[in-house]
Amino acid sequence: MTKGKVTGVVGNLVTVEVNGPVGQNEICYIHLEKEKLMSEVIKVKGNIASTQVYESTRGLKVGMDVEFTEHMLEVELGPGLLSKNFDGLQSDLDTKEGIFLKRGEYTDPLNKDKKFAFKALAKVGDTVKAADWLAVVKEGWIDHKIMVPFKFEGKYKVKSIVSDGEYKVYDTVAVLTNDKGDDVKVTMSQKWPVKMAINHFKEKPRPNKIMETGVRIIDIFNPMAEGGTGFIPGPFGCGKTVLQHAISKNAEADLIIIAACGERANEVVEIFTDFPELIDPRTGRKLMERTMIICNTSNMPVAAREASVYTAMTLAEYYRQMGLKVLLLADSTSRWAQALREMSNRLEELPGQDGFPMDLPAVISQFYSRAGMVHLDNGATGSVTFIGTVSPAGGNLKEPVTESTKKAARCFYALQQNRADAKRYPAVDPIESYSKYLEYPEIKEYFKKTISEGWVDLVLSAKNWAQRGKETYDQINILGDDSVPVDYHVIFWKSEVIDFVLMQQDAFDKIDSITPLARQKVMLELVMSLCEQNYKFDSFEEVTPYFKKMINLFRQMNYSEFKSDDFFNFEKEVKQLAEERRAK
């Protein structure tokens, strides 16, 4: 095994003189007096390897011993990952000792003593290959598949498999024989390098289904596809995190993985505090039971930020291989890009725009491309849907991280300062934002089958009303209330109805915060039918109070239980109100 000695330190970049072969991205450990620090090779020149240390480098000295591991940064996969809180390097945060994080303390991701109920799926004599399902164990409420390790190449024969019963993670559960006749023992756990995608599937089709989030401005106006990608850029204070949390609470996924990357620790604490209490409306289980948190907050080591998003993605892919629907949320990918910038700077690479490394767009698009829906070899379907947030410097969307992400992601949820200032939440800009999936023939077909024939047209027409309303508003502002035709006021107020009733949503209200698609359909159709109607007013002064009243009734509907008496009563009142002013 290759060994080395430290020759230089600047920030968390440490150069090492090595006595043998080293690989790019190989993991090594630097030995201090008491602790060992994990670091990753990021550049090699002659016998000098430059490494980034995942910890503080305080006290590091020239001449310290370094030991190389011959593998890249890996995560450990197996039952027992669910509901856990990991750091960026997959150390279990709950089993770490003390209040403060100790440098060089890496804890096991899996509990080696816990027993799982094992039920074989494969039989002796079966021919299997990497990622084939050998058995199933109960991990909470999930059927966790025990798979042939992803690193295995070629075909294997099942020589033996243990009988159904309770086993620990590192017990041998099967013996496989390869074509040379060698036996390999298989446990319930395996390792996989985070920078490599897990690609054991038959095909990755275009997304053809919607992932319901319960957030109206997403589901109706900018739908997210199952296995799709999207991003949320926005200046601070616009509600990026609140929106992501809302999605994580309501989304129609089997599993949610949250990567808190370089953001506030108190936001993660909020998840720790709320999620074990909140109920998943779909299954009736605690939200925490389907959630995993990868947490590298802004004060934790910078180099591990990059690792944290890759760790989260690899865990998501692992569960996808079991035929599950995984939603991955990363907050925020800008912090990861900044970590890349700091390192590129220390390596004295020639910088691209704003000092970011030249390959930033490639790195981002490669990462986004790991998401997607897949058909597995055994016919099952799994998916990883990815939504990242971006924190553009100064709120300016023309900066490199936002622009690179825009090229990679298919949905764009632009948060707008003005809307946030006006407390119109979620502050997703109704005009700038888009979902490319709305144009996919597969998705249109899906809507036709599951909702209604004219759904997409209805959505586009609602978007058009929003745009017209904005244009009319500008004209009213320039010309004055009484110098424009009364119709202008009506058009503007129709767009306000769409805005207040459909686009805005109260993330803190029990009922309004989650709107199932069936309910969204009812609301969109009702709102649009009233928008298409012509109204009769004698003067512009009548318009505002009338529509304010209408909006108020609609909002009461939003706050009422779906199809309750209250709901129908308000619906009746709204329709009556519309009838009063109907123009022939």
Next chain:
Amino acid sequence: MQGQAFQKIYTKIIKLNKATCTLKAEGIGNEELAFVDGRPAQVVKIERDEVTLQVFQGTEGIATDAEVIFTGKPPTLKVSEQLAGRFFNAYGKPIDGGPEVDGEEREIGGPSVNPVRRMQPSEYIKTGIAGIDLNNALVTGQKIPFFADPDQPYNQVMADVALRAEADKIILGGMGLSNDDYLYYKHLFDNAGALDKIVCFINTTDDPSVERLLIPDMALTTAEYFAVDKNEKVLVLLTDMTLFADALAIVSNKMDQIPSKDSMPGSLYSDLAKIYEKAVQFPAGGSITIIAVTTLSGGDITHAIPDNTGYITEGQLFLRKDTDINKVIVDPFRSLSRLKQLVIGKKSRADHPQVMNTAIRLFAEATSAKTKRDNGFDLTDYDERCIKFAYEYSEKLLAIDVNIQVDEMLDTGWNLFSRFFDKNEVGIKKEFMDKYWKADAK
């Protein structure tokens, strides 16, 4: 760790520039503290046997044969109860004429708290300033800066907040504080009889600017001692973080690093986060709350310093002059406390959130009415009433010289609503209207 007796003295500097010097030395640890000709310096780069030191006071007058002594450890601070009531410089040396502090020696800039060992903040900090308590309630364990132009009285407001906050300890980290402001704080704490719960680390404009970089770590190491070891509620005041960031930029420039936006180092976000994220609520009851000042130039919050700060902190308090009442107010639109929903309506009266939102909404309508008036359009009766409301709201609640209890703020709000508006214009939940509406206020 090396003992004093075995210290090796180096006398051969091979490279010198304004802020750093480089020499050949062996067995030196990264971030180790050293003395160059008696001046404190810290190891920032090691390349084989060449060690680069950042000299905090600058290298003016340092010769290539200057004496360099390494201490074998990073900068430290001795912590004990004796810190209370004392004034120190950036190195933790007393500047009040008192004796050196005895206690346990701790490295400054230590590790971060394990996120799963934190607790969700939930304790309401009451300051008496309605612009804060009513609209932007502060919570222990929060981190929040004042965003203010240099001519705003942010130091005074911060001092008011500190003295009224009922903290067990107040720790002031002054960076680039003018001598006058330093004496202001000193007298204020003295007169308030609060000296025994104050600890100050001061770098004034007279001191070298790079020394400032040590101030937040000194202040926060002290804070952690009182919050963790003594379970106390600690309030840390940091003023002015813009000058701290400027010092970071100077150092990174001298280290030949490529600057990012606004000539700031690319690591600005992480550097600031390392400081602000020390704010924490511990399950055992201790807490660290950080209130900082970030001065703006011309109110520009898109500059790299306030921008990065805004992404890190839990809101910001924005001071501005209201020309209608000719007083400084806490701007209700641009200010935000992200943690307020953890306490308002829960640790205060249930009508708090609604009163807060309604008043801000009406204040916003007054602003559009004023724009309408300025553009020469006629005002409706409602517009006129909004403007009158805004004047009194500013005067009685938003101005920074207000000092009343939260219940009184809410009552004042109800009083204003009832005087200027009809019931249906206010739009507050019926149960609160029945309870608090003052029908006889008109």
